[in-house]
Amino acid sequence: MSSLKPKEIDFNEQWSTVLETVRSAISMGRFGHTDKAIWQGRFFDIYYLCVATPDSHAERLYEETKKFLEEHCQSMKKDISESDQNMLSTYVKYWTEYRTGSDWLNALYAYLNTHYVKKRQAADMDASYPPFECNNENNDPPLVEIGEMAFDCWTKIIVEPLKDRLVKLLLDQIHLDRICECVNQTTIKGVIMSFVDVYQHRKLNSLELYEKSFESPLIQATGEYYREEGNRLLTKLDCIQYMKKILLLIDDEEFRSRKFLNPTSYSKVYNECLQRLVCDHFETFKGECNELIVREDLDALQNMYKLLKPTHIGINYMVERLQEHIARIGHDKVQSLKGENLSTLFVETLLELHTKYMNVIKETFTSDPEFVSSLDKACATIVNMKYGNRLSAKAPELLAHYCDSLLRKSSKTATDSEIEEKLLSSITIFKYLDDKDYFQRFYQKMLARRLINQQSISIDAEEFMVTKLKQICGYEFTGKLARMFQDIKVSEDLNVKFAEYVRNEPPATQHQTISNILGLDFNIYVLQANSWPVAQPTANAFILPHTLEKPLHMFEAFYGKKYSGRKLCWMYNLSNAEIRMTHLDRPYFVTMGTYQMAVLLQFNERQQLTINEIEDAIKINIRELDKQILSLIDAKFLLGNANELTPDSVISINFDYKSKRTKFKIPLISQKEAAHDADSSQKAVEEDRKFYLQAVIVRIMKARKVLKHNSLIEEVITQSKQRFLPSIQIIKKCIEILIDKQYLERRSNDEYSYIA
Secondary structure (H helix, E strand, O other): OOOOOOOOOOHHHHHHHHHHHHHHHHHHOOHHHOOHHHHHHHHHHHHHHHHOOOOOOHHHHHHHHHHHHHHHHHHHHHHHHOOHHHHHHHHHHHHHHHHHHHHHHHHHOHHHHHHHHHHHHHHHHHHOOOOOOOOOOOOOOOOOOHHHHHHHHHHHHHHHHHHHHHHHHHHHHHHHHHOOOOOOHHHHHHHHHHHHHOOOOOOOOOOHHHHHHHHHHHHHHHHHHHHHHHHHHHOOOOHHHHHHHHHHHHHHHHHHHHHHOOHHHHHHHHHHHHHHHOHHHHHHHHHHHHHHHHHOOHHHHHHHHHHHOOOOOOOHHHHHHHHHHHHHHHHHHHHOOOOOOHHHHHHHHHHHHHHHHHHHHHHHOOOOHHHHHHHHHHHHHHHOOOOOOOOOOOHHHHHHHHHHHHHEOOOOOOOHHHHHHHHHHHHHHHOOOOOHHHHHHHHHHHHHHHHHOOOEOOHHHHHHHHHHHHHHHOHHHHHHHHHHHHHHHHHHHHHHHHHHHHHHOOOOOOOOOHHHHHOOOOOOOOOOOOOOOOOOOOOOOOOOOHHHHHHHHHHHHHHHHHOOOOOOOOOHHHOEEEEEEOOOOOOEEEEEEHHHHHHHHHHHOOOEEEHHHHHHHHOOOHHHHHHHHHHHHHOOOEEOOOOOOOOOOEEEEOOOOOOOOOEEEOOOOOHHHHHHHHHHHHHHHHHHHHHHHHHHHHHHHHHHOEEEHHHHHHHHHHHHOOOOOOOHHHHHHHHHHHHHOOOEEEOOOOEEEEOO
């Protein structure tokens, strides 16, 4: 084993030995052409030269190696520059060998790199800071490791002088590839990547040579080529054909980039293609866009989207045209709707429209959020359109009726999952409503009727819908609805306790049923006045049928003991009774309103009565009485002239009544009443809005203390839009009301202050 102790070395003799191996490594680029033992010996030779006594030969070794590499590069440059048509392949052949050889050379000179180059670099770094000054009078380049020095020699001697010729040849080859001529892809890629690899040791601006020398001319040439190609194609193709063609061209160019270029160039080339083939011809796309949307040519629209989306122009124009198209189609469909079941037609038409265009956006525009937003805006426009002289849109009422039809018991049987699925679909429409408070009012009234008349298909379905509304609008929106359910549950418990109370009252016994004690089956709901949308009855002298007096008085006594201080107000107009008809050919069980029952019970004693006589007997106002008698005449239980009712009109019992059904119900409300109900609901909502806005204004001002007029208006709209979209006029009225009530004070500089 050789000793590592420094010794005297004859540089010339040792260098000639090292040079032979260096020449072999840099030229052949492979370890296999140098014997392993010889290669190992060269490591020791370089080590001894670096540690030689009395003086190290490291600096001379470095300079001689540099001189050799420069001479070697000069020799290769001559061969490359003289190769003419084969210049690119000759360049790649030499570069491939030289790059690999440089790596081997760097490994061979590992000791020189570590103990000479790096130490000199560190010393130069220290000398560059005050109080020292770097004295490099000859402006010599800084020392670098042997591998980097090899690349520097290649750059300085070969690339810099030849780069213009090389780049021109490269651009020519890329052009041939674009026009489908055969080219040597490996050679092209090798030359291009040499501009990147030769700077691989640089820590800063490692792509400078590649970007300035090759990438910039390439981008310019690409733009010029596709400018001409785009103009040429448009002279012989229509817009649809043009889009198909340029999509293929852009795909080809992207593939070409991945074949030849550094990854940092992919997007630059792609954007240049888009600029020349798409952006430069945007007016052509714009002129075709609306026609494609009207025709719903989805393939062409998909191509246009692919082309415009990545550009700086973007897809705004397409988005706007699609929104207008959907809104126009929706308006036409809604205005053409006719028939009795208008609410179902309205909702199902909108859902069909929404589903259709959501699928179009998903499949054609890859569910792009901008197109989804355009669909939302179009649907909101359709849903909130005010037709005729209406102050509000019809949609809230129609949607509430649709939900009512789903949640009301009917002959149509549907599973719970089917009902929930349709309710979820209705929520889709609900989200688009501006006047959600109108929907709330209608929905609340219909829910009240379902609960009071026991017409809900299931409480689970009812609560499912309320939960969904709560998730969108918050607890305040559904608070009253939740309390309505609570009242029904509390009333069930009250009925159980009332039954126990009745059994314990003398002279009743535990063995008697409630119906035996009271004379009838009796069930009651106790509803909180401020939670239910039912009007308090006007004071009248309605005479309760004798059979109902005992159970009502007993319940009042029971309730008074349980809740002292509470007052019960009986809602006879909302009450139902089931009567067994025994005067006909067979018994019928008929559910009807309390007033209808009171009218019929008058015919237990007499077969004929005048309206005056009936009014004297039950004491309800003549308009209400006429309505009840008409409903019984329509049901054919009573006989009379329905077209000319007067106080002296004679009404008689119909003994010839026949029906296939033995159990049915007489409706309580007519269509005219329903229309009146819609009008009253609208007026009630208008009043509720004023109180709601006043509360919002007070809440804002209490937090902010002082606020400018415009800022207050903006905040009120922001906080209210989840429930409804208030007009600026109504907000101003509410501000004036609060100033009059001394909640706010107007300042001179268009400000309001809160008065605590």
